[in-house]
Amino acid sequence: MHKVLIVDDSPTLRKMVRASLAGVAADLLEAATGLEAIEQLALSPIQLIVLDLNMPDMHGIDVMKFVRGHRNYKDVPIIVLTTRNDEASRRTAAEAGATTYLTKPFLPQTLATAARSLLEHV
């Protein structure tokens, strides 16, 4: 069974993402901080990460750089969640290795479709 890791420091956002991915055939794991996200990655195989950028302990970009720099996890697809008018973050995210991004607000089905298609190619 595929595992999807949802990383966001907002509990509301995590719930919303979880609800959006309800129809996707995967186990949904959560992490509220960058370090916890990496911990989850270390403990079980993850096939997709949905990542918010702004987290208190370790910025999402740094999490991505870590993931992309680790030989075991460098190919894990990452969907980044960004806010409107944040061109700079999108650029940095793309450079840091994001597979794709979604801008808030996003349609739940958009996230679900993106997740499904990325999981298909795993």
Add this chain to the structure above:
Amino acid sequence: MSEGFFDGFLDDYFAECEEHLTGARRALLALESSIGDVAAERPVIDELFRYFHSLKGISAMVELRPAEELAHHLEDYLRALRQREVAVTPVGIEVLEQGIQRLGAVIGAHRSKQTPPSTDDLAARIASLAALPGGLAAPAQSASAAASSGERFWTCTFVPTRELMERGIGVDVIRKKLAEVGRIVDAAPRVAPDGTIAFAFTVATTTDDREALDELMADGIVLELAGGAATDGGLLPVAQPLEGTHFGSVAPSHVVRVDMTRLDELIQSVGDLVISRARLVDSLSRIERHVPSAEWRAIQENTLAIDRQLRMLREKIMRVRLVPIGEIFRRMPFVVRDLARESGRKVTLELRGQSTEIDKYLIERMMDPVVHLVRNAVSHGIEPAEERIAKGKPPDGTITLSASTVGEVFTIEVMDDGHGIDAAAVIAQARAVGLPIPLDPSDPQALLALICAPGFSTTADADRVSGRGVGMAVVKSTVEELSGTIRLESTPGVGTRFFIDLPLTLAITDALIGRVGGESFAVPQGAVREVIEIASADVRALEQNEVVPYRGASLPIVRLGKLLGIAEEPVERFHAFVIGTGSAAVGLAVHRVVGHREIVVRAITDPLVKVAGISGATDLGDGRVVLILDPVLIVRLVCDRAARSVGDASTWGRMLA
């Protein structure tokens, strides 16, 4: 949109907002009581920034636009504070308070299904605060790294395992425990050579409580004492290796170092893509009549999309070349500190506009000149403390280094509140070394010219304090090489300001290079429909003109060599740029089109050489001037003239007279 789907989460939304707003109010109080204390301000500003950012994100998800936008403005202001572009002021605190209150009101109104209050006025106020240039304190190093007395540093390494996880011990729990024991200075993931992930925390603590520490050890944390007593403000020594395992460190960073040549290669590749696309479009247009119109429309859409994407790609690559000037400014506090110490002065350094972006090449070239100006300010500008006090100035001198962009010009300013330029001393020195004395000795630009003249400061002068090697003459010539200018403003007794103006973006354009009779010319790609090869045998004379067969019709050609009076050898085949479309198309013939490249456009401004049809000049790399043609204008002028033509129009001069 997604009405209804996320509505089920409104309760969660309101609850979370309440948490963030409460936290923000608390943080704001803390900020108010630490105005001016840079070290204390820093973490609070970060906290506030995160609150507003989170509020923005969740408000966006529930589509509460007014809240999202207000939070966005507040976030922007906090960003400006964080990047030290503006300072925290009582007015700022007040506005932040209003912002938090209004946000609460907007969210509350949504909850009770009432009309939310307007936010435009407040948004405007916040935006103007974020844009005000404010005085800045010197940038502190990571404040939390400096240790207070009695603190010792411990490095703690935690390796997560499933077993520990099952017992409820994860990295977050560990962090909370460490925070109880001391102050967490750093927390980062580490990777062992075999791929195992661990977390390294650096904790500063005064506690000697072995019990608390032992308890932690039982949880699977390895604790080591690092470096003994607190070090002097610097960052800590690397953690000691764990029992034979070496942990590589993953450097968390947003920055990649890229070779300039790689970027140029990227741009070249994009250029090649553009040409290929053009050729594709050309081939497609040849088969257009064989394709049903529905299919053709789809093809058109695709090529338009490719067009757009290529353009964006190019733009993005060009932006990668831009780097914040903070890269240079970052060095300055060290320069100032060392110099101030050596010269016995006390100097405060203020930095502004550090996030202003500038081409990386310019940054590299400007590093030394800016350092030199700052050194000069410290060693020659600022007076000794007693003198300053006698003048009614604060005993510490202030040097302000700022960067800003206005339109196409990027300006770096080095300002000091020292004794100003002593015009009489400069003139005397000029006389002593035999430099011409300006007519108006009080004209700052004339003084600047003297100061920058080679030979102005003799080796006897060159202070060991202000260093050797980079003199004002080199500063000036470097700035001029970059097509910039230096200006000076100075008031005796009050201070001095040096301004360096640099063109922000060199005008860069894609061009095709054509050769005619041994000379090269650049033709902007945008003006060229396509490049064709012509067999001399196919050229027909038609009245005064020459034409060649082209796309089933005739294309008149104009020989550039003839226009420019350049002698050419007869050849079997030659190239032409097709300018214009359809029946208005004209071929501008050269000998060969030798390539395509990006060129930096230099203006030709002097009236002696400003001629119609030449739109500028460029350097293809060997220092020679290569003229950039304006083919559309050339062709138009030629055709107009031909239409009125009387007699032989074989030189350009006559055609355009």
Add this chain to the structure above:
Amino acid sequence: MDTFILFLVAGTTYAVRSREVQHMEMLEQVTRVPNAAPFVDGVVFSRGQVVPAVNLRARFGFERTPYDLRTRLIVVRDDDRSVGLVADEGREFIKLAADAIQPPQDALAGLSGRYVEGIASIGDRLVLVLNLKQLLSFSEPLVAA
């Protein structure tokens, strides 16, 4: 007292105030600009700027000669214009008092007369002090862009 830079053109020594001179350099190659004024050899890059090269021989009505190792480009400044003057040879700096410069006589022959502000005697040499503004203006109409 003003400092002047001296240079040779077709055997005659000319002078320009040194505060009007930005710098002097050797001249390698000039790119011809079609339809520019006939006494302009073309343009060169100088300290990052595109600068016209005015051939003083041509300007003064002499025959052009090819550039050699002694040829110099003297880049002068007039308001915000930077213009290069092509001279056969660069010479020394001298100081001249204002009263050492005599106004040119009406009978001064040759085209250069138009551009001469005054004449000075230095030892047994006659030095023609140039009027930059006149020198840098152009008499032939250029086609406006």
